[in-house]
Amino acid sequence: QQQVKQSPQSLIVQKGGISIINCAYENTAFDYFPWYQQFPGKGPALLIAIRPDVSEKKEGRFTISFNKSAKQFSLHIMDSQPGDSATYFCAASSKSSGDKLTFGTGTRLAVRP
Amino acid sequence: KAGVTQTPRYLIKTRGQQVTLSCSPISGHRSVSWYQQTPGQGLQFLFEYFSETQRNKGNFPGRFSGRQFSNSRSEMNVSTLELGDSALYLCASSLWRGEGETQYFGPGTRLLVL
Numbered sequence: 001q002q003q004v005k006q007s008p009q010s011l012i013v014q015k016g017g018i019s020i021i022n023c024a025y026e027n028t029a030f031d032y033f034p035w036y037q038q039f040p041g042k043g044p045a046l047l048i049a050i051r052p053d054v055s056e057k058k059e060g061r062f063t064i065s066f067n068k069s070a071k072q073f074s075l076h077i078m079d080s081q082p083g084d085s086a087t088y089f090c091a092a093s094s095k096s097s098g099d100k101l102t103f104g105t106g107t108r109l110a111v112r113p
Numbered sequence: 114k115a116g117v118t119q120t121p122r123y124l125i126k127t128r129g130q131q132v133t134l135s136c137s138p139i140s141g142h143r144s145v146s147w148y149q150q151t152p153g154q155g156l157q158f159l160f161e162y163f164s165e166t167q168r169n170k171g172n173f174p175g176r177f178s179g180r181q182f183s184n185s186r187s188e189m190n191v192s193t194l195e196l197g198d199s200a201l202y203l204c205a206s207s208l209w210r211g212e213g214e215t216q217y218f219g220p221g222t223r224l225l226v227l
Contacts, residue, residue, distance in 0.1 A: 036218075043117070043203050043218030044156070089156060099146045099207055099216060100169045103156035 003027050006090050006104025013111050019077040021107045023090035026071065030092040034101070035064065035075050038087045047088070048075070080111045115140065117206050117219035125225045131192040134222045138185050138206030145187040146216065147179060150201040159202075162187055191224075199226045 005024045013019045023033075031052055036044035050057045050064040050073065057064045063076040077084055090104040118137045126132050138145050146169075147159040158171040162181035179189040185206070191198055201221040207214040 034215075041220070043205075043220050045218065046215050049215075091156075098163070098169050099144050099161045099205075099214065100158045100171070101146075101148075101156075101216065102158070103148075105155045 003102045004090060004092050004104045006107060008107060009105070010108045011110070013080045013109065015080065015082060015111055015113050017080050017111075019080045019084070019109055019111070020074060021088055021090070021109075022072065022074045023104050024070075024072045025092050027092070027094065027102075028071070029094040029096060030102075031095060032093045033064070033066065033073050034091050034093075035062075036089045036091060036103075038089065038106075044089060077109075080109075082111045082113050085109055085111050117204055117217055119202075119204050119219040119222050121222060122220065123223050123225075125227065126194050127227050128194055128196060130194050131190065132194060132224060133188055133190045134202055134204075134224075136187045136189075136204030136206075136219060138187070138204075139217055142206035142208050142217075143185050144207045144209060144214070145181055145185060146205045146207075147187070147189050148203045148205065149173070150203055150221070151199075156203070159189065194226045196226050199224060 034049035035047045037047045038044040048059045048062045052068045061078045066073045088107045091101040120135045144163045146161040150156045161169040165181045176192045181187045203221045205216040205218045207216045
């Protein structure tokens, strides 16, 4: 059972554009929602994370929007740059599951110069 | 501070063999988790260790096992390897356990089973 659904699978954006990646979850016990960025040959690196008590969190060009009632959250990358080209994973965890992260299937982002 | 290190980085084995992968967490981190990453299944949780005890386990067969040592270093073992075990095995460490602690991933060990 896939508990975190991520879309789109791949995304092409022009330099300077906005990249938007969406995730939806089923488990209402989830209370921590991080986004990870992975470059080829590297392990995932935490980009930004949010808890359900806030609807939006912004760090630099990266913003998470969170809709608790719809059980959805999304990553917005403003002013996308070629260096942002990577695979992005949303994830979720709950207090009861400790450090166990349930990941989405990933979105391969390509930012064209 | 050095990041999470994993050894070896690449490994080729044949079906039926067994393999041991090693993970050294960031200094001071006490929680270590393991994930399997494949193109078909994505990132899947294997298990989590804290204070030398397995705290959580994913839906993998018993051929997958692990342990954590008193210095927080961790190993995972896969016995009787199958072709489908070919994957990138990632280790992640965090300072403490749960409550949204940031997990820092290593570069992974890429295992190829022939």
